[in-house]
Amino acid sequence: MKPIQMVDLKGQYEKIKDEVNQGIQDCIDATAFINGPAVMEFQRDFENYLQVKHVIPCANGTDALQIAMMALGLKLGDEVIVPAFTYVATAEVIGLLGLKPVMVDVDADTFNIEIENLEKYVTANTKAIVPVHLYGQSADMEKVMKFAEKHNLFVIEDNAQAIGADYTFADGTSKKTGTIGHIGCTSFFPSKNLGCYGDGGALMTNDDELAAKIRMIANHGQEKKYYHKVLGCNSRLDTIQAAVLKVKLKHLDKYSAARNKMADYYDEHLKDIDAIEIPVRASDSNHVFHQYTLKIKNGKRDDLQAYLKEKGIPSMIYYPLPLCRQEAFQQYVEDGFSLPVTEDLCKEVLSLPVHTEFDQEVQDYIISEVKSFFNKN
Numbered sequence: 001m002k003p004i005q006m007v008d009l010k011g012q013y014e015k016i017k018d019e020v021n022q023g024i025q026d027c028i029d030a031t032a033f034i035n036g037p038a039v040m041e042f043q044r045d046f047e048n049y050l051q052v053k054h055v056i057p058c059a060n061g062t063d064a065l066q067i068a069m070m071a072l073g074l075k076l077g078d079e080v081i082v083p084a085f086t087y088v089a090t091a092e093v094i095g096l097l098g099l100k101p102v103m104v105d106v107d108a109d110t111f112n113i114e115i116e117n118l119e120k121y122v123t124a125n126t127k128a129i130v131p132v133h134l135y136g137q138s139a140d141m142e143k144v145m146k147f148a149e150k151h152n153l154f155v156i157e158d159n160a161q162a163i164g165a166d167y168t169f170a171d172g173t174s175k176k177t178g179t180i181g182h183i184g185c186t187s188f189f190p191s192k193n194l195g196c197y198g199d200g201g202a203l204m205t206n207d208d209e210l211a212a213k214i215r216m217i218a219n220h221g222q223e224k225k226y227y228h229k230v231l232g233c234n235s236r237l238d239t240i241q242a243a244v245l246k247v248k249l250k251h252l253d254k255y256s257a258a259r260n261k262m263a264d265y266y267d268e269h270l271k272d273i274d275a276i277e278i279p280v281r282a283s284d285s286n287h288v289f290h291q292y293t294l295k296i297k298n299g300k301r302d303d304l305q306a307y308l309k310e311k312g313i314p315s316m317i318y319y320p321l322p323l324c325r326q327e328a329f330q331q332y333v334e335d336g337f338s339l340p341v342t343e344d345l346c347k348e349v350l351s352l353p354v355h356t357e358f359d360q361e362v363q364d365y366i367i368s369e370v371k372s373f374f375n376k377n
């Protein structure tokens, strides 16, 4: 058996090699490295796929979040509500811009922002909320949007982990995650569901004015070359990365289905282990399984991870420490501040390999080793 990886990018590449290589070769032949034709072509394809008016490509997902905050005209000291159970990028950019990240708890089943008890965090300075669609499943956007409307907040979706997922509203209409709030942000980091072969990211919006502002900010604050209206940054998607993404976008739905197949197979074989809670699938969103994340309820998560490692099976803990307990974020919280659900999840979650290249033999091996651990523990 070949070495097991969290994500099998090599196996995926083998199947699209000719097309990807041709796309890259075309960029080199045209020496169109910056803003070459593939960038605009991918942008159009992605707008069509997402059914959104504007996609603005940029250099990475963290930049996308930062540019979103800048485009909304937030001022020093403004507060932004963000879940504490997420990757650091979501909250980091808030702090970097002199805004205040207000970290809140998540739902224990879906791992996504808990809206029920949020009123107490709203102040006169609260200006935005950032739902993160963690592990590949949409946050409860019906509730997020209602809450935001009530308090007049901007909604920035962090869709780095759920590209391709659909959210269904109570009235039966569906939208792609990332196109529901004022601005959506995503990342094309190689291991993301739509990943390129380096760094990349994008913003999405249906608002023409915001789109123009985002474009300007990502391009040094200029609309006309050498005339700078606002302070911006330099954040572009490489043409070569756009060429890769153009090919991979065509396969995205198939990739999501393959991830679901692996997840279904894990579910079926792990659901009867007492100490394990398999991922809960929300009724209002499909799941694109960026991660397949178990909750290990008997306090032996770390032992399981060590055991699997010994057997050559990688696993990951996303995330081991709540944002509100990170050293870098102590300036934003009172001593002893704690979010109980996030706190528990950080001790329980374990993500198993899930990707687009289903291999029954490998997955059976992973499952049998998880079972054998719990037979002994």
Ligand SMILES: *Cc1c(COP(=O)(O)O)cnc(C)c1O
Pocket: 060, 061, 062, 063, 086, 087, 089, 090, 132, 158, 160, 161, 186, 187, 188, 189, 199, 200, 201
């Ligand atoms: C990956 C990720 C980001 C950042 O993306 P980069 O392209 O690495 O900057 C932001 N938020 C979440 C939730 C992510 O998973």
